[in-house]
Amino acid sequence: MSAVLEISGLNKSFGGIKATDDLNLSVETGELHAVIGPNGAGKTTLISQLTGMQKPDSGRIRFKGRDITGMAPYARAHLGIARSFQITSLILEMSVLDNIALALQAREGHSFRFIRPAHSLTHLRSEALALLDRVGLADKAEQPTVALSHGEHRHMEIAIALGAQAELMLLDEPMAGLGIEESAQMVELLRDIKGKHSILLIEHDMDAVFALADRISVLVYGHIIATGTPDEIRGNEAVQHAYLGEE
Ligand SMILES: Nc1ncnc2c1ncn2[C@@H]1O[C@H](COP(=O)(O)OP(=O)(O)OP(=O)(O)O)[C@@H](O)[C@H]1O
Numbered sequence: 001m002s003a004v005l006e007i008s009g010l011n012k013s014f015g016g017i018k019a020t021d022d023l024n025l026s027v028e029t030g031e032l033h034a035v036i037g038p039n040g041a042g043k044t045t046l047i048s049q050l051t052g053m054q055k056p057d058s059g060r061i062r063f064k065g066r067d068i069t070g071m072a073p074y075a076r077a078h079l080g081i082a083r084s085f086q087i088t089s090l091i092l093e094m095s096v097l098d099n100i101a102l103a104l105q106a107r108e109g110h111s112f113r114f115i116r117p118a119h120s121l122t123h124l125r126s127e128a129l130a131l132l133d134r135v136g137l138a139d140k141a142e143q144p145t146v147a148l149s150h151g152e153h154r155h156m157e158i159a160i161a162l163g164a165q166a167e168l169m170l171l172d173e174p175m176a177g178l179g180i181e182e183s184a185q186m187v188e189l190l191r192d193i194k195g196k197h198s199i200l201l202i203e204h205d206m207d208a209v210f211a212l213a214d215r216i217s218v219l220v221y222g223h224i225i226a227t228g229t230p231d232e233i234r235g236n237e238a239v240q241h242a243y244l245g246e247e
Pocket residue numbers: 014015017018019037038039040041042043044045046
């Protein structure tokens with residue numbers, strides 16, 4: 001396996017707070033690597049530096065061997081890094097299918113995605129339908145997006161991330177706000193996707209993390225205190241003391 005993402009010596013402070021503290025982490029090709037940590041550990045700040053929304057004070061981020069530390073967000077997206085869910089905005093009045101088709105159109109590089117009326121998206125509809133099928137929503141394609149549940153919206157966002165054909169998917173708390181049944185469906189969907197994509201998963205839902213991750217890194221005060229398989233992390237005393245013991 002080779003690393004698709006390599007983060008080395010990353011630092012980011014806000015005033016006196018070290019939100020990212022000498023952080024080292026890699027995501028291997030095809031790996032699902034989860035990052036867990038207590039509230040305020042620095043997970044959002046890490047994702048923001050990976051997407052280019054925030055600039056690290058020091059350290060390096062490499063994507064497929066290329067240094068992207070100073071690269072603009074759109075350029076990273078173009079290279080193949082997709083973030084879900086923060087940047088996705090579903091248009092609730094539009095049909096489920098048109099939302100996905102519109103996202104596919106954006107992938108094709110039309111920066112003014114609203115200039116074209118939705119009915120001109122015909123050529124993207126079959127691809128959009130295939131994506132909806134993959135996330136289990138093909139039967140909802142013609143419904144207005146507003147009619148779908150929160151969990152189904154999250155599945156739509158996964159469809160959009162898949163449509164971006166990203167080599168690295170950054171999934172930012174995909175379970176947030178989901179009920180028990182919806183969470184189970186999301187775990188199933190991610191289980192289906194994993195292995196085919198390289199994924200960095202930020203997630204509070206420990207059951208989901210331990211069910212899905214190939215490796216887990218534990219972030220505490222901006223620093224990764226342990227990285228390992230779910231079993232290694234479960235058995236790690238420092239982790240139990242710093243984090244899991246609190247659960
Ligand atoms: N723009 C900012 N200005 C000042 N402090 C910030 C800023 N962004 C984050 N921080 C601080 O940096 C630390 C890490 O915050 P971050 O939001 O990255 O943590 P988190 O792990 O995502 O938390 P949560 O799980 O609650 O979302 C916190 O102490 C937070 O208060």
